[in-house]
Amino acid sequence: MFKVAVIGASGLLGRALVDELAQQADWQVVSTAFRRAGPSRVALDIRDEQAVGQFIEREAPDALVIAAAERRPDICENDPALARALNVDAVRTLAAAAGQRGAWVLSISTDYVFDGTHPPYRHDALPAPLNAYGRSKLEGERALTETIELGCVLRLPLLYGPTVDWAESAVTSLVPAIAASASDSPDVKAATMDAWAIRYPTFTPDVAFVIRQMLERRARGEAIRGIVQWSGDEPMTKYEIAIRLAEALQLEARLTPQHTPTDATPRPHNCHLDSSRLEALGIGRRTPFDTAIRQVLAKFPWQGGGGVGPA
Template sequence: MFKVAVIGASGLLGRALVDELAQQTGWRVVGTAFSRPSAHTVSLDIRDAQAVEQFVEREAPDALVIAAAERRPDVCEHDPALARALNVDAVRTLATAASRRGAWTLSISTDYVFDGTHPPYRHDAVPAPLNAYGRSKLDGERALAETTDLGCVLRLPLLYGPIVSWSESAVTSLVPAIAASASSNGKAAVMDAWAIRYPTFTPDVALVIRQMLERHARNETIRGIVQWSGDEPMTKYEIAVRIAEALRLDAHLTPQSTPADATPRPHNCYLASSQLEALGIGRRTPFDTAIRQVLAAFAWRGDTPV
């Protein structure tokens, strides 16, 4: 029996990962949640070091995946202490407990550890985060490396996938504004056309992580830093256009070609995925195919998001 603990199993990536791992014969998955606990998860506040130690000691996983984080750049900018507690200190606590049990720790990081001026970025490129979120995730990477020799960081870009609310992903969070702009008296929705993103489908990432876990299960453990990314560059404006097409909405969208966010964001942080590709790991579902799956699975009535 190969046992995996998924920390943050109720989140956007965590749910996709649990769904993927649950299909594996001979594997057992235990997921944790904090803000959205359910009958299928263990309630765990990863800021509570004693609770983390007790959880890892009790469950004794062979591998632990940290998918919990404070991922909202604006929140991190205004509350750096919270960002550090979740993105740095909790990583250290989890990795320490896992290392004590001899478990492999996979920690999820971000393309925002880079400043976006010289893409594509290899795993060994020099980080230069522009905001508190990127800095906290970079410090989390270092915390993992300092804590265990049996660990790996997986950097990911903008994620989207099956959702429980439009706001859960920066991709689907555009839907209400798109729908409003398509109404009879709707104003044009202004969309960022400056920052280049690489939307990456969470079921694809879940498969990547499952393939990495399979290698660990057969003693071919991946260590250090690896990266995975979708390969279709697009701005939020271009994402919005494609969502409107998928929903068959006559949306009125206006591109904004200068940075509009209060929190500084990088221009283009394209992550090179060559390490994992060389191992035969990975899958990329075309954006138009994947976003249609996401939208079809979520509630939609007429031209009004519900």
């Protein structure tokens, strides 16, 4: 029996990963959450070193996937202590505890470790983060590699997937503004969308599939170590994402492109991640954006979506 612990299983990526791993008949999955614990999720505050140690000792997983993090750039910028506690210190604590049990640890990182000036970025490219979020995740990568030999970092770009809340992803968070701009009222203005930063939206079920393939290698005794990356391959700005969302929702949205950066927290221009290290191992899956986003929208509980829904 191969046992996997998913840390942060209630989040956007964590839920997709648990769904993917549940299909493995001979695997055991134990899930943790902080605020959204329940019958299927163990309550765990990863900032509590003693609680982490007790959890690892009790569950004795063969592999640990750290999907918990503070991923909101503005929050990280305004509260660097929180960002460090979740993105750096907790990673070190989890890795140390797992290392004592001989578990393989996979920690999720971000394309924001790069400044976005010279894409595409290989896994061994020199990081140069522009904001506190990117810096904290880079420090988290180092915390893992310095703490445990049997570990791996998986860098990912902008994620979207089955969601319980529009705000869970920077992709679906655009929907309310798109819907509002489609109003027939003459008082409603067009929605302004960023047309400067280039992103590579990546479907969480595809990432979960990739992680499952990585876990299979660990189960066979062929653990991947160091740094790997996975990314969707369709470049688009938020303005272009919004156009495709409007098409999927069958809304006549009024959208205005914003060609200069306006975020208070600096964001990189183009952090396209090179996925060749995983591809060379035969690992990977990419669902076309238009196909995937329709799956996401079809599953959203529209009754709670502020009246937004397919025409």
